[in-house]
Amino acid sequence: MRLAVLRRHGILILIVLTLTTFATSARSAGPNDTITLQKILARLIGEEAVSQGAWNKLAYLTDRIGPRLSGSPGAAEAIVWATQEFHRDGFRPVTEKIMVPHWVRGEETAGIVSPAPRKLLVTALGMSVPTPPDGITADLVEAGSLDELKALGEKVRGKIVLFYRVMQRDREGDDYGPGANLRFRGASAAARLGAVGMLLRSLGTLSAHLPHTGTMGYEDGVEQIPAAALAAEDADLLHRLLASGDPVRVRLTLGCHLLPDAESANVMADLKGRTHPEEFVVIGGHLDSWDLGNGAIDDGAGVAVSMEALRLLKTLGLQPRRTIRAVLFMNEENGTRGGKGYAEAHRGELEKHVAAVESDSGAGPPIGFGVTAGPGSVERVASIAQALEPVGEAHFVKTGGGGTDIGPMKTAGVPLLSLRQDMTYYFDYHHTAADTLDKVDPRALADNAVAMAYMAYALADLDAPLPRIPEDQRQDGEK
């Protein structure tokens, strides 16, 4: 009803109707009232539509710099660029040094030896050890889960384990978690049963001969075996061949290896608060990406959105009570050293961090915010987000938010939010060579920048900050 009226009579009607609905709470909220917030939103929308600032930042980062895995030249170049870009936007950026894992990809080849000799398309999982230079050759054994693997027992010894699990498409990306768990823990679980290698059906929702990398880990005291992801088609072929009952023998060669930790940095900039500059709302995404693609959806979008949110507010002269800090984290993909480093370096100030918002689920249209904070927070964020109705579905708010990089602030009780994106197509390209600028819709990116700017402003301008995460819920559940 309200929307129908809006379409017929324009924005003024929406403002009046919303006022009617929220008049009481708005009046009591001081400068952070509904009319003020709606005016701010309108200015943000207009400025971003004209400037396309988020798009321009993302285009440079992905087209001109490209892949930026921690420790790589691209990552170093991205730090320089982000610093310069913050300067151009009128800020005084700070780089905070961290040491990051420096893993490099080498040769990666694989093939079926028998019964149907064929090349297989693989890509090493991040942090995998290499095979010997001549590769490993072994029979394959298949498991759909860690439980299935365990049940295979002695059948695993001397084999390469194929973890075969078909990822389901989902707007919220809910099927990624179980897959990522398999990817992260599979190699050690297999090695404990005597396996010599691990292959994984790529965690992806499109079959286009496109292997998806992603990080894995090794348990202490368990032999480290090489691990790689297969293109969906090739995993499916192995699955069908195994189903026929024939022994399937494969060869795998990986040249990837870990170099000594490299020096890197988080990059950040502050929009100083009007009355409480010593209190912070952090907004951010991660500057590193996997090496295969250009990191447009993961997470160039989050970087562009966070940088642009800060620029929008500055350009429009919108200065909330508290400081808004954009943090571009390094090393989300394979170590979270940036997220941990920020929390450590600012441990003493985390009590003054009133919220942190991360954008790291792609560049799809915004579908709202997730919130992890103290009692009543979800309702308060929902009340703020109400005005975002013209911006995709950014006005929806649900319980449970955060992000890998801001996760380490959880132990200090900092209210954690995620700016959520529609992930329906995210896992088609996530962690692949096809994570490129063309996967981003400029309008959706602009909507995300606006939603981030708006929420950051509103949170930083609250009379009273959101209640902090209760003491008994502060264990860091992020990876």
Place this chain on the structure above:
Amino acid sequence: MRLAVLRRHGILILIVLTLTTFATSARSAGPNDTITLQKILARLIGEEAVSQGAWNKLAYLTDRIGPRLSGSPGAAEAIVWATQEFHRDGFRPVTEKIMVPHWVRGEETAGIVSPAPRKLLVTALGMSVPTPPDGITADLVEAGSLDELKALGEKVRGKIVLFYRVMQRDREGDDYGPGANLRFRGASAAARLGAVGMLLRSLGTLSAHLPHTGTMGYEDGVEQIPAAALAAEDADLLHRLLASGDPVRVRLTLGCHLLPDAESANVMADLKGRTHPEEFVVIGGHLDSWDLGNGAIDDGAGVAVSMEALRLLKTLGLQPRRTIRAVLFMNEENGTRGGKGYAEAHRGELEKHVAAVESDSGAGPPIGFGVTAGPGSVERVASIAQALEPVGEAHFVKTGGGGTDIGPMKTAGVPLLSLRQDMTYYFDYHHTAADTLDKVDPRALADNAVAMAYMAYALADLDAPLPRIPEDQRQDGEK
């Protein structure tokens, strides 16, 4: 109306209604009447649903044999398999020797030298010459068409030409023709203006970092320059960099080369006609595929459908008046030596070829038949196809049919038909490494086999064959 009745009262109603509509023509047609044809169709549908014969053939051909470019071991293996499979189905297959081009892919790498150094994903176009071993490095110049290229004139000299044209998705695949023309003729057109290499945005409708190969040619007397297709993302990146006005320098290395012609063969089998065994209806697809994928949609599907159509009829004891011959052509992709070879070897008998039907537009649901023949043929085929209403959209018939392999029979006036498939997603995977079994829907494949078997039977059992292509329309327009 007719369909609504069918849904409520079942198949009998359909038969009665159809009888009412076509009673006159049906009664005059002897054994090839509507009731007989509908009974035959019902038996074909039932047998294929139970046997899944087409699927099983395709699964073996693609999973167990895989890529089968002319002259390759896979192509040779496919010939052996097809021969054995025809035997298993109760036929006495014949292989007819032909000589085929033997082009092999080698190293293929490319990259941006400046302004944004980056790997580019390329694949050589079929029949391309190699670059020197160290590759070629040159500035890029872009053209959207051969006309645009020509307009560039002297600006092309010494450059690598990027043909940039974004292919449109289309159920009938109509946008492939213009793109394929550019792919085939682009290199010589560019070389005539002094270009040193050619790059093409892959002819495809999905951006998933997946280069599409395909054949190209060289004009006599023009320098032969290397030619490759770029993954869509990489072509888009080059396009954006060029649009910014910066000079863009790229490096291209191709190791592909042409070996002496190799011995190969068409494979064929006959279901002997009941009264006119010396007259033929040819049905077929092509046994060769590109080397990158497993040739499931191009054209394992056509092979499986043609072989299975013959088996279905034999298994069900359905013997039409004339002989139905399944021909699995070799070398459709880069030379049409199989199609030309068949027409030459059977030149004397082509007068006795009453029709030829090719299936080579994928494995999508059937959307009908295309017909190129004498006056009244489309109507006659449409009348036959009417009964196919339960089989996808196979009952639609349009003017204009044929196929690359049966095209050489055109000069003899043989009525040419195509079994057409829905090509909406065909060019997502066509000529790529992702042309694999998982792209095929078993039900759609079965529908195609049934449609082919039915049409072949009906054409071979006609009282009077379709009128032949008029003399003045017999020039072979197929490539």
